[in-house]
Amino acid sequence: MLDIKWIRENPQALDEALRKRGANPESQKLLELDEARRQHLTKLQEAQERRNAASKEIGKAMASGDKALAETLKAEVAELKGFVQEGEAEERRHDAALRDALARLPNIPLDDVPEGADESGNVEIRKVGEAGRKNSAREHFEIGEALGLMDFERAAKLSGSRFTVLSGGLARLERALGQFMLDLHTTEHGYTEVQPPLLVRDDAMFGTGQLPKFAEDLFRAGDDHWLIPTAEVSLTNLVREEILDGEKLPLRFTALTPCFRSEAGSAGRDTRGMLRQHQFYKVELVSITDAESSIAEHERMTECAEAVLKKLDLPFRTMVLCTGDMGFGARKTYDLEVWLPGQNAYREISSCSVCGDFQGRRMNARYRAGGDKQTHFVHTLNGSGTAVGRALIAVMENYQNEDGSVTVPDVLRPYMGGLEKIEAVKD
Incomplete structure (x- = not known):
């Protein structure tokens, strides 16, 4: 399996290697899958951070006697919890899609391998x-x-x-x-x-x-x-x-x-x-x-x-x-x-x-x-x-x-x- 980080940095090298093997270019598809996964992970991380922060704020609101704020924060935490659970399932789907695409890519030939069709x-x-x-x-x-x-x-x-x-x-x-x-x-x-x-x-x-x-x-x-x-x-x-x-x-x-x-x-x-x-x-x-x-x-x-x-x-x-x-x-x-x-x-x-x-x-x-x-x-x-x-x-x-x-x-x-x-x- 190839390293997605290497593909991210060398998309043209991947497509050239695939061309030498008689295969179609794949870098654009892989980079799109990778970008969608990374964007989703960013949103998920932000939601997790907000959930943790809101959980701490609930304690402060209760300590100060602001029950209305505490209830609002509890509702927000509950909503974020549901989003995170769904987001983690979506993360697994993103991971599986990228992993499956990478698993079907052949290896990169060494530079001294002669080019040929068959x-x-x-x-x-x-x-x-x-x-x-x-x-x-x-x-x-x-x-x-x-x-x-x-x-x-x-x-x-x-x-x-x-x-x-x-x-x-x-x-x-x-x-x-x-x-x-x-x-x-x-x-x-x-x-x-x-x-x-x-x-x-x-x-x-x-x-x-x-x-x-x-x-x-x-x-x-x-x-x-x-x-x-x-x-x-x-x-x-x-x-x-x-x-x-x-x-x-x-x-x-x-x-x-x-x-x-x-x-x-x-x-x-x-x-x-x-x-x-x-x-x-x-x-x-x-x-x-x-x-x-x-x-x-x-x-x-x-x-x-x-x-x-x-x-x-x-x-x-x-x-x-x-x-x-x-x-x-x-x-x-x-x-x-x-x-x-x-x-x-x-x-x-x-x-x-x-x-x-x-x-x-x-x-x-x-x-x-x-x-x-x-x-x-x-x-x-x-x-x-x-x-x-x-x-x-x-x-x-x-x-x-x-x-x-x-x-x-x-x-x-x-x-x-x-x-x-x-x-x-x-x-």
């Missing part, structure tokens, strides 16, 4: 490994079905479209990928492993920016909970409504969880295979920092995600997203795109974003630096470290063999009981 405006900043189409390279679903270890028809019977049943070696390979990523981030990158709830309340979804604007992208679970679309929600909200010791920042959390997304608006896209699922596993990275450290932490987090792909020896490229392709809460985002020879294309496998104090304000999460009486909103970052299902796809396509088998990457073999190759199920 993914065509994204900029490659580095490339690792050789991306080449292998002879007769097949897509992951062709490989998985031929192995007899990836079943979309049975998944559809159970749950409908955009679900998958994995079995045998592929099920173990997916599990191995998740465990490998967790071990890497906790032992080499300094993240603390967390096993968070998969069901969260409205306040948690609001804190990280999924609500109120993106409810259609989520799965509701009863009246009071939502299934998490990413562990970012649970991990970031660990510090909600807290004041942290600035000396203990940054906090770094990681989790391997299922994620649930409705994929609203993706009809007709990636309908074959596992690329776009309603349910998938992901290793999430979250950092909570002070204001001065967040930009450097963004570079560090991206390197941690890249390390996963380097150790798996998967070709990839790192892109900085343009203003029109960034997520709602991000100030800057790096996407890691892994090479899929079956598609002859790079596809996203991780997004690492720095959000500034955008989520900190929504969560009312603050920190106090040593010796400083004033508190500041925390800065938050999140990234995929990485998407496990997409990593499985990348391993299958990059390690496929002409005989239909899939070689297990060296770094995963300890998690696979030493298995070197996944082969077709024998009848």
